[in-house]
Amino acid sequence: MTGNHKDTSITRRRALVVSGGTVAAGGLAAAGLQSAFADTTDGTDADATASASSTSSECMTLMTSVTEGPYYLDGALVRKDITEGKAGVPLTLRLTVVDATDGCTPVKGAAVEIWHCDAWGYYSGYTTANPGGSAPAESEEGDSANDQTYLRGYQIANANGVVKFETIFPGWYTPRTCHIHVKVHTGGEKEDGTYEGGIVNYTGQLFFDDDIAEEIFTLEPYSKHTGSYTVLADDMVYDGGGASSGLLTLKAVHKTDPSKGYKGSLTLGIDPDAENTGAGSGGGGTPPSGAPSDAPTGTPPSDAPTDSASPSASASS
Numbered sequence: 001m002t003g004n005h006k007d008t009s010i011t012r013r014r015a016l017v018v019s020g021g022t023v024a025a026g027g028l029a030a031a032g033l034q035s036a037f038a039d040t041t042d043g044t045d046a047d048a049t050a051s052a053s054s055t056s057s058e059c060m061t062l063m064t065s066v067t068e069g070p071y072y073l074d075g076a077l078v079r080k081d082i083t084e085g086k087a088g089v090p091l092t093l094r095l096t097v098v099d100a101t102d103g104c105t106p107v108k109g110a111a112v113e114i115w116h117c118d119a120w121g122y123y124s125g126y127t128t129a130n131p132g133g134s135a136p137a138e139s140e141e142g143d144s145a146n147d148q149t150y151l152r153g154y155q156i157a158n159a160n161g162v163v164k165f166e167t168i169f170p171g172w173y174t175p176r177t178c179h180i181h182v183k184v185h186t187g188g189e190k191e192d193g194t195y196e197g198g199i200v201n202y203t204g205q206l207f208f209d210d211d212i213a214e215e216i217f218t219l220e221p222y223s224k225h226t227g228s229y230t231v232l233a234d235d236m237v238y239d240g241g242g243a244s245s246g247l248l249t250l251k252a253v254h255k256t257d258p259s260k261g262y263k264g265s266l267t268l269g270i271d272p273d274a275e276n277t278g279a280g281s282g283g284g285g286t287p288p289s290g291a292p293s294d295a296p297t298g299t300p301p302s303d304a305p306t307d308s309a310s311p312s313a314s315a316s317s
Helices: 210-216
Strands: 017-019 062-065 090-099 109-115 152-156 162-168 179-191 192-205 248-253 262-272
Touching: 090 109, 090 179, 109 192, 152 162, 152 192, 179 262, 192 262, 210 262
Parallel strands: 090 262
Antiparallel strands: 017 062, 090 162, 109 152, 109 179, 179 192, 248 262
């Protein structure tokens, strides 16, 4: 597969903070604090398992967050399993939230929100938006998922700052690489099945190793979406910083059978007192020149936010 990234103009609804796990661009030093799954088969849940990174002697450096993109919707449900029957390679995602201003102590009660596209590149709430390349219509998947809520959800961090989601490996859409969106909220509370109030401390994106993503995309149902896939080096948001830029640690459930799924993990260092709702900066690298001819199209739902991205970013984030 080849890279096909085109647009560099990104706006951010909030410029917040994310922590690094490696030495990041611009000389920001950071300790490697990616969380990893223990090799257990007992089904241990995040609520009973502490992340080793939360006790590290060094703490990560706060970094600028990246765009939330055009596909954000308010009101996601608090739940562990966000698949709603969507087909795809299973992905268990475990994120650890720590306070980078206080020795990387766990942030108990932080609400971690994620959302991502399905195996063919469609987001709930935007199921008529063209993912680029050639893909069946989202309606052809034949699942029972709610078109407004699938592959979106919150989890509340336990005493160790850990949240755990059950989802599927995301697909892709032009001109973006495979990714998951994430926000960390603090100060609110669960209400009517969702999370209300508080502030957003971090808006970011999680990324996947090219070799693993490309292998997954040869499998059903991903293989029904064909076209030019954007690799990490050509993505407008991922800046090559490894864990510091949101690159997940991935472990195969079965070493010789990727269809059995993956476990993904990362530690996010935040400032629980910080919020910045102004326009952000950073995120991206230099993409190839030219504009994509098959970028996502479609009209967001009437209740979708109108300030999350500029027209130039809304087709590519």
